[in-house]
Each structure stands twice: as structure tokens, then as C-alpha cells.
Amino acid sequence: MPATPAWPPRSAPRLFVSDPVSEGVPITLDAEQAHYLSRVMRVGEGDAVIVCDNMTGEWATRVTVAGKRNVMLEPVEKLRDREEVPDLWLCPALLKKDRFDLVLEKATELGVARICPVVTRRCVADKLNHDRVSRIVTEAAEQCARTALPGVEEPVKIEAFLKALPADRALFFADELGGEPAAEVFKTRGTPAAILIGPEGGFDDAEREAIRAHPRAKPITLGPRILRGETAALAAVSLWMGTMGDWQ
Known part of the structure; x- marks a missing residue:
């Protein structure tokens, strides 16, 4: 039986967002980020995107809407807390x-x-x-x-x-x-x-x-x-x- 692929994949695109991320709260990206994901990275519904908010840490999200100017993400799992930064x-x-x-x-x-x-x-x-x-x-x-x-x-x-x-x-x-x-x-x-x-x-x-x-x-x-x-x-x-x- 083939191994189940790791999720999220290491190749998933990464983005910083301006608002805090929390489980169950959809993320609506701004126009520039939506264009980057849909037109440059060619993501589709169900694809994984790694999101950081500079506050809570790093999250695995799933694309729920993948339009040319409108991309929405669903937080699925928190992967890491925000890193401890040397002062x-x-x-x-x-x-x-x-x-x-x-x-x-x-x-x-x-x-x-x-x-x-x-x-x-x-x-x-x-x-x-x-x-x-x-x-x-x-x-x-x-x-x-x-x-x-x-x-x-x-x-x-x-x-x-x-x-x-x-x-x-x-x-x-x-x-x-x-x-x-x-x-x-x-x-x-x-x-x-x-x-x-x-x-x-x-x-x-x-x-x-x-x-x-x-x-x-x-x-x-x-x-x-x-x-x-x-x-x-x-x-x-x-x-x-x-x-x-x-x-x-």
C-alpha cells in the first residue's frame, strides 16, 4: 500500500497575513495575495497553504475558494508557535x-x-x-x-x-x-x-x-x-x- 503523502506538503506556499489566525475562522486574502496564489502558484480548492500571522504562529490552511481575485483559506491545524527571537x-x-x-x-x-x-x-x-x-x-x-x-x-x-x-x-x-x-x-x-x-x-x-x-x-x-x-x-x-x- 502506498504511503499517505504528508500534509501539508513541504512545497506548500507560505504567506504572512495581517490578522490573527484561529481555528474555525476563515481567512480572506487581500487582492495581491489572492493573485499570487491563484495566478502565480496556481492553487486550487483543497490545496494547502502555510499561513503565519506574526502573533500566534504558523498554521496549515486549506483553500476553500480559489478565484482570480478572491481566495479564502480555512485554518486546519496549528503547526508551530511564534518563534522565540534572539534580542x-x-x-x-x-x-x-x-x-x-x-x-x-x-x-x-x-x-x-x-x-x-x-x-x-x-x-x-x-x-x-x-x-x-x-x-x-x-x-x-x-x-x-x-x-x-x-x-x-x-x-x-x-x-x-x-x-x-x-x-x-x-x-x-x-x-x-x-x-x-x-x-x-x-x-x-x-x-x-x-x-x-x-x-x-x-x-x-x-x-x-x-x-x-x-x-x-x-x-x-x-x-x-x-x-x-x-x-x-x-x-x-x-x-x-x-x-x-x-x-x-
Whole structure:
């Protein structure tokens, strides 16, 4: 007798929805998500869709209506609770759009809890399109099977960021002019934590002095090479996740 196929199948499409999911309450998708499922993924009635709501966790649902602009889902089974997210903030200076898009996408995949963009004197941008940001982090979370979305803050100037940093949060400052080896420093500080990364041209002297004077800032080095802003951000997060986060 052939084995019964696993349900839901691993290949089932994944979506984040805005409202809490609960058993017995149908889910009506918005037009964009309905188009994606019906026209791109070609789902039909009875097919499985994995749904996350960023609140209760991950659910297996079954398609009950599969129109071109109207797709409805029936929650069948809760698969996982919302994941426990390591308390790490990534605080990158704004970069050129395509490079910052990469930071948003990969930081989401790597598991950060919050992304707090900062604006410095050498930044080439000072604002974000939040519809675009939301789409990037949501699609990244769907691709890597996260059940939690990172929070993304409004960009703030570096001076305001330093002033508002919570008193209980360690600040690791990736300084291209040098610091202590990052992995060693990470191990000496617990959570909560924040990693500060500079822009394409680096921090200027006054900014660097202000950061180093902050009582909770610890300058770190990410090795002998000077890294691009996006590379430094992702390298630092990866190293922190491997030593202090949920990769252990």
C-alpha cells in the first residue's frame, strides 16, 4: 500500500497575513495575495497553504475558494508557535537602495528581532519607503520559514539614536579603525544587544568620537579587511547569531 503523502506538503506556499489566525475562522486574502496564489502558484480548492500571522504562529490552511481575485483559506491545524527571537537589533546606516534592500532581506533571514536604520553625515539617503520595506522583509521571512517578522524602525540621525538607546542594551560598534575581535566581545556581553554599522564612507571623526564616548558602546573589529556596509552588517549578525543567538 502506498504511503499517505504528508500534509501539508513541504512545497506548500507560505504567506504572512495581517490578522490573527484561529481555528474555525476563515481567512480572506487581500487582492495581491489572492493573485499570487491563484495566478502565480496556481492553487486550487483543497490545496494547502502555510499561513503565519506574526502573533500566534504558523498554521496549515486549506483553500476553500480559489478565484482570480478572491481566495479564502480555512485554518486546519496549528503547526508551530511564534518563534522565540534572539534580542538583537541591527542598526545599519542607510545605504544605496539596492544595497540596503540586501541588508533588509538577509537580516530578516538571519533572524534579527529589529532593524533600526540610522542616518549619518556620509549617508547617501535619509528616508525609506515603508511599503517597499514591508514587502522585502515579509517575502524574506516567507522564503526562510520564519514565523516572526522583524520590526523596522523609522530612520533616525545617529545623535538621536545614541540618546534613545535603552539603558540595558549593549551597543557593538563596528569601527573600521579597529576594536576588539567581535566574537570575543559578543561572548562577554549578554542580551539585549545592538550592532551599529556605518555607511559607504564610514563615520566621520565627530560621529566616531560620540559613539566611542557612549557608556554602553564597545568598538569591535570584523577582521583585517575593510568591508562594505552591507557586508559588515551581515557578517556581524552572522557572527553574533553563531556565538550568542539561536544558531548554537
